[in-house]
Amino acid sequence: MYFRTVDEHRSMLVSAGLAFAVQLGTYALLRPGGSGHSAPGELLVRWGIGAVVRLLVLVLYAPLARVMFLSLDAALVSLVTFFFLTMMAEPLLLEYDR
Secondary structure, eight states, X not given: OOXXXXXXXXXXXXXXXXXXXXXXXXXXXXXXXXXXXXXXXXXXXXXXXXHHHHHHHHHHHHHHHHHTTOOHHHHHHHHHHHHHHHHHHHHHHHHHTO
């Protein structure tokens, strides 16, 4: 989506920063242990917990965007887009880190 106003660009940048911080936080939190052995389905469980954390951030971000006077449409669309992209890459990163 193409954002045309300065407020929409600012909303997109704030959303990108928040999505990056949440992704790093959930990745660090859900990183596999150093044992090298994991239970079957553990990767899927970690990925699901990361999805729940992102959903909570998204729900809490909507009122925060209004308080910060951000363009609500641009902020939420950008945050959802960044979360979607990082969620698609997360299983690869978690599997690589095993």
